Amino acid sequence: MTVPETGSSRVKRGLAEMLKGGVIMDVVTPEQARIAEDAGAVAVMALERVPADIRAQGGVARMSDPDLIEAIIAEVSIPVMAKARIGHFVEAQVLQALDVDYIDESEVLSPADYVNHIDKWQFTVPFVCGATNLGEALRRINEGAAMIRSKGEAGTGDVSEATKHIRKITSEVNALKSMTRDELYVAAKELQAPYELVLEVAETGKLPVVLFTAGGVATPADAAMMMQLGADGVFVGSGIFKSGNPEQRAAAIVKATTFYDDASVIADVSRGLGEAMVGISVGDLPAPHRLAERGW
Amino acid sequence: MTTTLREESLDAGAGATGPRVGVLALQGDFREHARVLAGLGARVALVRRAAELAEVDGLVIPGGESSVIDKLARTFGLAEPLIAAIRDGMPVYGTCAGLIMLADTVLDASPGQRSFGGLDIVVRRNAFGSQNQSFETELAVPELGEPPVRAAFIRGPVVESLGPRATPLAALADGRVVAVRQGALLGTSFHPEITGEHRFHEYFLGMVGAR
Numbered sequence: 001m002t003v004p005e006t007g008s009s010r011v012k013r014g015l016a017e018m019l020k021g022g023v024i025m026d027v028v029t030p031e032q033a034r035i036a037e038d039a040g041a042v043a044v045m046a047l048e049r050v051p052a053d054i055r056a057q058g059g060v061a062r063m064s065d066p067d068l069i070e071a072i073i074a075e076v077s078i079p080v081m082a083k084a085r086i087g088h089f090v091e092a093q094v095l096q097a098l099d100v101d102y103i104d105e106s107e108v109l110s111p112a113d114y115v116n117h118i119d120k121w122q123f124t125v126p127f128v129c130g131a132t133n134l135g136e137a138l139r140r141i142n143e144g145a146a147m148i149r150s151k152g153e154a155g156t157g158d159v160s161e162a163t164k165h166i167r168k169i170t171s172e173v174n175a176l177k178s179m180t181r182d183e184l185y186v187a188a189k190e191l192q193a194p195y196e197l198v199l200e201v202a203e204t205g206k207l208p209v210v211l212f213t214a215g216g217v218a219t220p221a222d223a224a225m226m227m228q229l230g231a232d233g234v235f236v237g238s239g240i241f242k243s244g245n246p247e248q249r250a251a252a253i254v255k256a257t258t259f260y261d262d263a264s265v266i267a268d269v270s271r272g273l274g275e276a277m278v279g280i281s282v283g284d285l286p287a288p289h290r291l292a293e294r295g296w
Numbered sequence: 297m298t299t300t301l302r303e304e305s306l307d308a309g310a311g312a313t314g315p316r317v318g319v320l321a322l323q324g325d326f327r328e329h330a331r332v333l334a335g336l337g338a339r340v341a342l343v344r345r346a347a348e349l350a351e352v353d354g355l356v357i358p359g360g361e362s363s364v365i366d367k368l369a370r371t372f373g374l375a376e377p378l379i380a381a382i383r384d385g386m387p388v389y390g391t392c393a394g395l396i397m398l399a400d401t402v403l404d405a406s407p408g409q410r411s412f413g414g415l416d417i418v419v420r421r422n423a424f425g426s427q428n429q430s431f432e433t434e435l436a437v438p439e440l441g442e443p444p445v446r447a448a449f450i451r452g453p454v455v456e457s458l459g460p461r462a463t464p465l466a467a468l469a470d471g472r473v474v475a476v477r478q479g480a481l482l483g484t485s486f487h488p489e490i491t492g493e494h495r496f497h498e499y500f501l502g503m504v505g506a507r
Contacts, residue, residue, distance in 0.1 A: 004431040011430045014450045014490050018359045018392070021323040037406060040368065042323060042361045077406045077422065078361055079451065101427035101451070124428050170301055206301045230300025258322050258344065258368055 007124035012146035015079065015101065015126060016210035019043055019147075019233055023223065023254050024212065026050050026237040029068075030075035036240070039250035043079040043101070045235070046072040051108045051155025052238035052277065055289070061109040063091040069098050081128070086295055087113025089122075096125040102147070103127045105140075107294035108154045108237075117295070120144030130214070132165045132292055134172035138193035138201070141209055148207060150231070151292040152215015155238050157279030159216040159225070161292055166213050166229045176202040215292065218243070218276045220256030220269050227260030244274030302327075315504040318343035318352035322368040324360020324393060328489040332497045338504075346377045354387040354504035356497075357394030359450070359487050362421065363406035365393055375412065382414040387480040387507055389500040395476075395483035396421055396453050403456065414481050416459030423454040423472075423485075432491070437466045437475060440495045447474070447486035447493075454485055480507065 005011075022042025027033040033044045048064040049057065063084055073080045079101035084091035086105055091112070095103050105118050107130050117140065120127040126146035131137035137148045150169060152162030172191070179187055179202060188198040200208055213226040214235035223234045234257055240250045252269035259265035287293070314337040319326045321342035330340045333356065343349050355378070357365070369375040382388055382398075390398040397412050399419040424430065427450075435447040445466070455473035458464060466475035466484075474485035480503060488496040 004433040006429065006431045008432055010448055010490065011432055011450060012427075014448055014487065015427055015430065017325040017328065017490060018361065018450055020325055020327075020360075021321075022361060022364060037363065038408075040364045042364050073426075077404060078363060079427065096428065099426040099428055126427065170299075173301055174299055211301060228300075230302045232302060254364070255368070255371065259372075 009146065012126035013209050016128070016147035019079070019212075020210060021258060022233045023250075023257050024081065024233065024235045025240055025250060026235075027072060027241070030071045032241055032246075033072045033075045035247055036250060037076045037078050039247060040254035041078060041250065042233070043081055044072065044076060045081045045083065045104065045237070046100070047083060050238040050241060051291070052157070052242050053155075054108060055155040055280075063088070063094065063109070066094065066098055069095070069100060073099065083109055084118070085109040086111040087116050087118060089118045092118050092123060092127075096123055100125060104149075105129050105145075107151060107291045111294055117143050128212070130292070130295055131169065133168050134201070135191035135193045136295065137169060137207060137211075138191065138197045141207070142194050142197060145209065147210050147212065149212045149214045149235055151295075152213065152217070153282045153285070154215045154291050156216045156282055156285070157218040157239060157242075157277040158282045159218065159222045161282050162213050162215045162217060162226060163229065165215075165292070166226060166231055169207075169211070170230050173201055173205060173207070177205050216282075217253075218279065220252045220266050223253045224256045224260040224266050227257055233257065239277055242277035249273050249276075312337045312339050314338040315354060315501060316341065316352045317501070317504060318349060318355045320355060320357045320365070320394075322374075323364045324358040325487070325489060326358040329356045329358050329391075329497075332489050332494055333501070336494060336497055336501055338501055344372065344374070346373055349374065349377055349381065353507065354389075354500070355381075356500070357388065357390040357397050358489070359392035359394065362393040362396040362402075362411075363409050365397060366409050366411065369412075370410070375410075379412050382412055382481070385480050385507065387482075387500065387503045388414070389482040389496070391484050391487050391489060392450065392452050395419060395485055398481055398483050400459075415476060415478050415483055416461045417455050417476055418457045419453045420456050421453050422451050424449060424452060427451060433468075435466050435468070435474070435486070439465050440499065445488065445493050445495070446491045447484075447488070448491050449474070449486050452485040
């Protein structure tokens with residue numbers, strides 16, 4: 001009998017496989033985490049501030065207090081994720097020591113390194129990273145990301161950037177599928193991604209890891225649209241707990257994600273949800289405040 | 297509609313003449329199971345509704361989050377007909393969350409969580425700890441012969457005790473039971489569907505065919 005192997009790619013990517021078809025919800029207290037689990041969240045993201053508040057309050061956004069993360073882990077039975085700043089490998093070491101189930105190396109926090117991302121192969125805990133296009137996704141996978149989330153524009157309640165990013169990744173994958181082998185060398189150069197990963201995507205027609213969509217999802221129809229566009233699941237950040245009726249909205253988004261292709265279910269769950277988060281149109285955001293542009 | 301990244305053809309299953317097998321598709325890695333089953337010649341259908349359940353001769357409950365699968369199954373009227381089908385002898389195979397859903401008793405459940413039941417066992421949910429403790433290993437499964445099974449345990453459950461009607465099929469080195477059969481029901485704590493291991497699915501299709 002061989003020695004059990006922890007932290008293998010299969011085990012790291014495998015947890016993301018088990019989250020598919022589900023909704024991962026941002027929570028800032030154990031009470032919100034309880035609401036999320038009761039509503040059918042497949043995992044929670046433990047944060048001190050949701051992106052909408054980070055956006056409103058400004059300043060440097062960092063990893064959450066370990067006490068908060070531990071209190072949320074103690075509250076729920078589903079996986080708990082937490083965010084580290086881009087490039088902040090010590091925050092990631094701390095989160096691994098806290099036994100979180102996934103680390104999100106996230107542009108929602110203030111980057112700690114404007115050149116390098118975290119070398120994610122050095123960790124037992126898996127990482128999810130944001131991407132706006134295929135090249136960025138493959139660079140993150142090359143660094144060890146075990147799951148990708150298309151970025152969208154977090155904290156806005158405006159789904160248009162999420163739509164743009166999932167469509168962009170999809171069209172770039174589809175373009176690779178129709179290329180000949182010699183064309184893939186140039187494609188790898190243009191995508192600024194390793195040839196081996198580009199070849200793998202061309203052959204399989206999909207990313208080597210699970211792809212969720214994030215950023216601006218605020219309604220059941222938003223979540224279902226992301227699923228129809230090919231996402232494996234959705235992250236909902238500010239959209240739930242910045243709305244009028246979080247319990248009901250959270251449960252509705254879960255149902256719409258499972259029955260994403262059944263408009264009658266989406267209609268039913270969309271009734272009487274109360275106010276959605278107010279939202280900010282991405283077009284009104286000056287460029288320095290666009291989080292999706294963080295990460296390279 | 298453009299071609300999406302998730303789109304997958306189950307054509308291998310469409311032209312097949314094997315048994316009609318459903319995969320519970322409320323949440324989790326149901327496409328991985330569908331792909332393995334279709335590759336083995338089964339006619340595969342994704343099941344989210346009671347009407348779809350009525351069309352299949354056997355069912356796989358995939359890995360995923362058992363608390364979510366439970367809620368959705370009850371909300372959308374699938375739990376009762378599925379419990380009835382299990383009592384009626386329909387073959388069902390559950391992996392990880394699926395094993396939890398088939399257990400008569402679940403420890404460390406989410407508040408209010410229920411299972412479909414059928415297996416006379418007690419399972420402990422998420423028995424190994426956080427994702428840091430998730431692992432893969434070689435597992436001897438005498439019923440499947442050599443070589444051993446490459447088994448991935450991802451925040452997986454273990455079978456803490458078995459009633460007289462359930463038979464253990466595999467155990468870890470420390471003796472904890474991680475695969476079990478009872479009549480037409482089969483359950484594993486681990487995920488053959490993601491390690492390229494097809495023998496459990498073949499074994500299950502044999503159970504479906506034998507009914």
